Each structure stands twice: as structure tokens, then as C-alpha cells.
Amino acid sequence: MYRYDAIDATLVAERVAQFRDQTRRHLAGELSEDDFRPLRLQNGLYVQRHSPMLRVAIPYGQLSSAQLRKLARIARVYDRGYGHFTTRQNLQLNWPRLEQAPEILAELAEAGMHAIQTSGNCIRNVTTDHFAGIAPDEHVDPRALAEIVRQWSTFHPEFAYLPRKFKIALSGAEADRAATLVHDIGLHARRNGAGELGLRVIVGGGLGRTPVVGAVIREFLPWRDLLTYLEAILRVYNRHGRRDNAYKARIKILVKALGPEAFRDQVEAEWAPLRGGESTLTDEELARVSAHFAPPAYEPPGDDDRALACHLAADRAFARWVGRNVHPHRQPGYRAVTLSLKKTGVPPGDLTAEQMELVAGLAERFSFGELRVSHEQNLILADVRGRDLHALWQRARAAGLATPNVGLLTNVVCCPGGDFCALANAKSIPVAEAIQRRFEDLDYLHDIGELDLNISGCMNSCGHHHVGHIGILGVDKNGAEWYQVSIGGEQGLDATLGEVIGPSFAAADMPGVISRLVETYLDLRHEDERFVDTAHRVGLAPFKARVYGERREVAHA
Amino acid sequence: MPRHVIRHGRVIGDIWQVLVPRPGERPEAVALPEGPLAVSLAVWKARREELLARATPVGVRLEPGDDPAAIAADLPRLALVAVHFPRFADGRGYSTAYLLRRRHGYRGELRAVGDVTRDQLFYLQRSGFDAFQLRDGADPHAALPSLRDFSVAYQAAADGRPPRFRSPLPGDPRHG
Numbered sequence: 001m002y003r004y005d006a007i008d009a010t011l012v013a014e015r016v017a018q019f020r021d022q023t024r025r026h027l028a029g030e031l032s033e034d035d036f037r038p039l040r041l042q043n044g045l046y047v048q049r050h051s052p053m054l055r056v057a058i059p060y061g062q063l064s065s066a067q068l069r070k071l072a073r074i075a076r077v078y079d080r081g082y083g084h085f086t087t088r089q090n091l092q093l094n095w096p097r098l099e100q101a102p103e104i105l106a107e108l109a110e111a112g113m114h115a116i117q118t119s120g121n122c123i124r125n126v127t128t129d130h131f132a133g134i135a136p137d138e139h140v141d142p143r144a145l146a147e148i149v150r151q152w153s154t155f156h157p158e159f160a161y162l163p164r165k166f167k168i169a170l171s172g173a174e175a176d177r178a179a180t181l182v183h184d185i186g187l188h189a190r191r192n193g194a195g196e197l198g199l200r201v202i203v204g205g206g207l208g209r210t211p212v213v214g215a216v217i218r219e220f221l222p223w224r225d226l227l228t229y230l231e232a233i234l235r236v237y238n239r240h241g242r243r244d245n246a247y248k249a250r251i252k253i254l255v256k257a258l259g260p261e262a263f264r265d266q267v268e269a270e271w272a273p274l275r276g277g278e279s280t281l282t283d284e285e286l287a288r289v290s291a292h293f294a295p296p297a298y299e300p301p302g303d304d305d306r307a308l309a310c311h312l313a314a315d316r317a318f319a320r321w322v323g324r325n326v327h328p329h330r331q332p333g334y335r336a337v338t339l340s341l342k343k344t345g346v347p348p349g350d351l352t353a354e355q356m357e358l359v360a361g362l363a364e365r366f367s368f369g370e371l372r373v374s375h376e377q378n379l380i381l382a383d384v385r386g387r388d389l390h391a392l393w394q395r396a397r398a399a400g401l402a403t404p405n406v407g408l409l410t411n412v413v414c415c416p417g418g419d420f421c422a423l424a425n426a427k428s429i430p431v432a433e434a435i436q437r438r439f440e441d442l443d444y445l446h447d448i449g450e451l452d453l454n455i456s457g458c459m460n461s462c463g464h465h466h467v468g469h470i471g472i473l474g475v476d477k478n479g480a481e482w483y484q485v486s487i488g489g490e491q492g493l494d495a496t497l498g499e500v501i502g503p504s505f506a507a508a509d510m511p512g513v514i515s516r517l518v519e520t521y522l523d524l525r526h527e528d529e530r531f532v533d534t535a536h537r538v539g540l541a542p543f544k545a546r547v548y549g550e551r552r553e554v555a556h557a
Numbered sequence: 558m559p560r561h562v563i564r565h566g567r568v569i570g571d572i573w574q575v576l577v578p579r580p581g582e583r584p585e586a587v588a589l590p591e592g593p594l595a596v597s598l599a600v601w602k603a604r605r606e607e608l609l610a611r612a613t614p615v616g617v618r619l620e621p622g623d624d625p626a627a628i629a630a631d632l633p634r635l636a637l638v639a640v641h642f643p644r645f646a647d648g649r650g651y652s653t654a655y656l657l658r659r660r661h662g663y664r665g666e667l668r669a670v671g672d673v674t675r676d677q678l679f680y681l682q683r684s685g686f687d688a689f690q691l692r693d694g695a696d697p698h699a700a701l702p703s704l705r706d707f708s709v710a711y712q713a714a715a716d717g718r719p720p721r722f723r724s725p726l727p728g729d730p731r732h733g
Binding site: 007014015018031035151152154157162227238243273282 | 682
């Protein structure tokens, strides 16, 4: 993974000093809340329901064991002993004190981490595929390009006060595991017929109040032009994006208003004078950054498959976990493992300091001391030998991190919701937990098969409910919390936005509603058909009939 | 008390007057005061010949929505371009500055005015501004250290610094 050099370390240290002085001036009354707000946001500090929230950047989701131990220490010393992993591969601490924020940032800097641009109307943390570099379906390892984009966007002076936040996601694989079509910019790294590296450029995707699947504005951008082209897109957006209404300020609204073709023409016109200029990437730079992502020292294939087969035959619970939480690897003998942060009763994505330390140790013991955060709010050990899987599983299970539910209904993607977030209309964590309890029977859960359930506590859609096979959105009606349900959403290259099934429900009804949706699917499914496929084939009507036919009296207008 | 501005890293007295017509005032008819004068784009368009004929320096003040291309041909004759920030969170002026410097080759004084505070100075400077008139009541002397918040940068902007990958560290073996 990327290791800081002197320049990276200097920048982060100078940022800590800058923010320390800004915080001091704010606490001394020299810097008003209005003036301080964008400064603290660009250092990851929100003001939440109970206290500030600090969002730590985990660039494109990559962490070392040492960094995870540092996060554990910070959670323990400055917070309440846990952290929350987000859908954008970051870590949120819910209870830090503002006065201590500069200290926390200084500790992060010691481990080569920061909270820069994790909030505010600027270019946010770039995200990518959690199987980058190891996935069998990968065309190009996107991590070096992601790091190059991270560096370019960090403290970009021209783009720190954009109309609204700006998110970039990058994927290099056949499947899209980075939600690239619902980002402000999505990039698909590819090689063309001549073997040259380039990127498909997608703009104007997004969730939130106005969900949109992005539009391709360039099929193949030569990689050396990546930064100049991003600069052109950002400049067009910075100058022409709406600033009169925060709900209409994302780039998707500009792209929609102009039409993707006219938007592309403006970008191309802005790009023409930049093309070939000093920000054009060099072979040396790509080689320098790529060297940080060289494959680890894999051992030659051994008896991994045989050892694994023995354990699979002997242990059904282990086999169930392997079936869901272990993923193919391009290196013979190796697998990738998802440590599920979706155990029933634990808020989705939460991890205690003790678990962080344990996972850091597992990564060291089994996966070259590195791990990744997935946008589904789980942790990934990317390079595990097949013969080590059983030992890893036993340790993970003892720590509550081996729920065999990746891709299944209880792997709920969920924002912090009204329990923590000041923006939320409704709580999301208790709804997730009630649904998880309803589907605790593993045989039933596995029989239902692949089902993405996403919950957002408000229209900001941090839980990506629009692209859940079942999506739940918390809404406020006259001060009461209600939940709107949609079905048929899908992430990936076939990204589809779900359709609302009808009037919303009270929290207590939600497990029953989800049960009836699932029963409808089980009644109607064809063989090997996932929930979302059935929903697309049969449409909303049978689901609505089952849900509302029996429950008309509680449905709310 | 005379107004002060920060220019090239020092606090100096301000010689400029700025003329922006009030609502209802016609740019064609507004009185032009004596001395160095910067005017709104509307006044510049209406009174360009008259202003260029004066013996004293002239400048233009751009609003966030003004296209810098509108004054590109006149830039060699302008001693000041002021870019107005009605709210510091409105970042359009950063792109205006970039375009003036890098696209249109402006070499004269480029001044950020309006809701400008010390915590924006570093980015403003990197975007091409060399002069700053802080918001009313702010102490320009206290703000000077913020121009030096960072000693290194990753990316190129409009301050002449190359991107880091074109500026090897002294003695860095990776760059031979």
C-alpha cells in the first residue's frame, strides 16, 4: 500500500498545525462559528446530535495493521471505544471533543493518516474496489491511479469551495464494486486493443434527493490526461454549478440541465488548452506510485486447496462462512476474506477498539499486515492462504466477526441515522437490528439468497437505499418517524434505482413488511433467480398486493 | 484611517478607489472619481474609452458570475483586476483567478476583495491572487502567516509551482 514520503508527511503535519491554530482562534472567540464551519468540515469534523463527529479518511479503503491499531487507540483514548465504517470506506468517531480534535489529527498523522476533505464542499476521499489488485475479473489495478487522484485533489486550491461536495470513485474490474455510476465522477480503468491504459469517464451520477445514474462523457481517456481532464470537469462545475439552492448544487443537476452532450462539450473546450500541459502524468510518476502497490511476497501454491477441502467437508458452519464470506483471488492458493461487521445486535459497520486490535493482528498473521474497508461497511483481508482460512475463521468467529452473511439480507448497509446524525429524519440502526433479528435463522437466510438491504435515515442517502434490492428511507411526517420502502434497486454496472412500493410504515411494522416482500419473492421466484431479478420480472404489483393488502389499516398516507 | 491591503506578502496602503454603480444607477451616467479607479464590468463596457484615456491607472472588478474572457483583450491595459467574493464560501473567484493568470496571461495586480479572511489566503494565493483586501475589521498584519501555511503542494495551480511529480526533492534517488 502507499507509504508516506517526506512530502506527504510534511503536508499532513502542516495541516495539523494550521487546524490547531484555527481551533485555538475559534475557542478564543476570534473565529466565528460561521467562519470556522467550513474549516472544521474540511478537517472531517461535523457537529452532530450529541457531540462533534470526526470522519477519518481511509484513502480508497486501504489500511495497514499499524494504522488500524492507531485508530483503536484513538477510539479508546478520545472516544467511547468504538468507530463506525461508512459506505465511502471511511471511519467515523461519534464522540470526540472539539478541543481534542487537533490532538487526534496529530496522532493520525503519526500513522500516515488524516481527516482531510472528508467533509465540506470539496473533493472528498476517492474510493475504489475493495478487491483491487487481487480480483480475478480485474483489468487494471486502480490503486495507483486512485492515489494519484488523492494527491491531486488534496488541498487543490481552486476546488476547496465548490457548490457542493464532490465524490470520485474508480474501478478497474469487470464488475463494479465501487458504485462508480452513482458518483459525481466515476472512472473505469481499462486497456484498449493496443494494450494502452485509459479511463472511461462517467459524470453526474449520485443518490440523495435526486438519484441519477451517471453519463459516460468519454469512452477512453488516455491515463496521462487523467488530471488535466479532472481539472476541466471541476472547473466547469465550479464556475457553473448552481449555488442558489443546496439541493440543486451537485454536478448531476448541472449535467442534467445542460444535457450530457453539452456538458461534455464544455469540458472538452476547457480541457483543450490544458491537454499536454504540466499536469499531464508521466511514466515515471505512474511507476513511482505503482511500486507502492506491488503484490506482496506470495508463497508458491501448496496444499491449500486440499487442506481447505478437508475443513469444508468436516465443518458445516465453516463451509457456510466460506460460501458467503470468502472470495476468489487471482493468485493460486489465496483467497480474500470479508470480516462481517453485520452481526445482529451491533450497529452495521461498528467495530470496537478491541476488535480493531484483534483484526490488526489477524491481518498481520494471515494477510501481510494490510486490510481494506468495503463500501458495504465490512473489512476485507485480501491475501489469505486457503489452508489458513479455518484458523482465521475460528479467531474471527470468537470475536463476532464471522457472521456468514455477505451478499445476504442481514448484511445491511446502514447510515448512523437519527441516533447520531443531526441531519437524519429517522433512526436507522434499530430498524436494521429488528430486521436482522427477524432473519436470524441461517438456513432461511441462505435460502433467500442474495439480497442487498440498504437503509438511509434521510434523503442524503448515506445508506445508498436507492440501489438496495430493498431500500428503506427514513422520512419525517409531522414530527414522527416513518419508513418508505423501495424495491428493485441494484448497484454495479447495471445500477438501477429502486421504485417506491407505496405509502410508508411505522418502525414497528418494518420487519413484517420485509418478511412479506421476501415471502412474495419466495413464492414467485424461478430457479436461481435473485430477489432483485424476480422484482424486475414481475414488477411491483404482487409485492404491493402482499404488503398493503393485509396491512391497509396501518399504512400511512 | 487609510485602507490597507496585503500585496506580495506585505501590508501596504491602498491607493485604489472602486466604483460599482448602486441599483438604479446607469453605468453610462455614473460619475468617475479622480485617481486610480477600478470599475464594475458593466461600467468598463460602457466607459472603456473614457477610462483608458485617463492619465491614472484603471482596473476592473469582477463579480463571481462574470466571465474573465470579457476583459481578456484589455488585460495589458489594466493595472488591477479585483475579484469580488460576496461570501467566502462562493469559490467561483478561484477559477476566475486561474483563468486570468493561466488562460489569459494577466500579469498585473490580481486582488481578492469582499468576504476574504486569513483562512482563505493560502488557496487564494495558489490560485493566482497576489493581493488581498480582507473583510472589514480583519487585521491584515495578523493574517500574514497564513500565506505560509504549507511549504509543499501536490498539484499545479496558478502560482507557478509545478506538480510534485515534476519537482523532485533535492537528492531524491527516485528522480535520479
